[in-house]
Amino acid sequence: MPKLNLSTALNLLPVIGPALASAPEFIRLFEEFGAALGSSDQAVLKKSLELAQTNSAHAHNDLQGLVAQHAGT
């Protein structure tokens, strides 16, 4: 399975618009997981999955906090 080409991934960022393209959290996401997505090494995938699960939890808490703040829930 060919590895993800990170520079190719970053070249797609302008497609999503400058506001998102420059957001560091998206660049970080690609950088952290670019290698894992193209890997067939189970150890690499397991480690990446643990990190991805932590990121999901943080992203969820952040969004719910924003919703509570802006929508008064």
Add this chain to the structure above:
Amino acid sequence: MIKRFCLALAAIVSLAGCATLPAVLGGTPAGYADRTVLDEQGALFANLTYTAASKGAALAIRTGIIKSPSAIKRIGYLDAKAYAAVDAVNRAYASLNAASYAVALDEAKRTLADLTAAF
């Protein structure tokens, strides 16, 4: 614009030459105590797609792209459903339960589509 990001993420996944996101999410999980690379990849894609979608929604709220309280509340509701679905994928993966893993991946695919459609 934000939806384009999620489409771009799916495009990036397909650029890797691996199975496309929907195919991986719909892939057959391994049997009990016999995890395959596909299990990790399915769970990884579900988590990454969720993180991208929820960060996109958060950015849309922070930058004022989405400002109405009712729209924000709806995003909160859809986010809770999507996160619960991804959490179910993670738990099914951890418990080596092939049947619940397959069901959870289907549900994650559906709820993530609902979340990304909201902004």
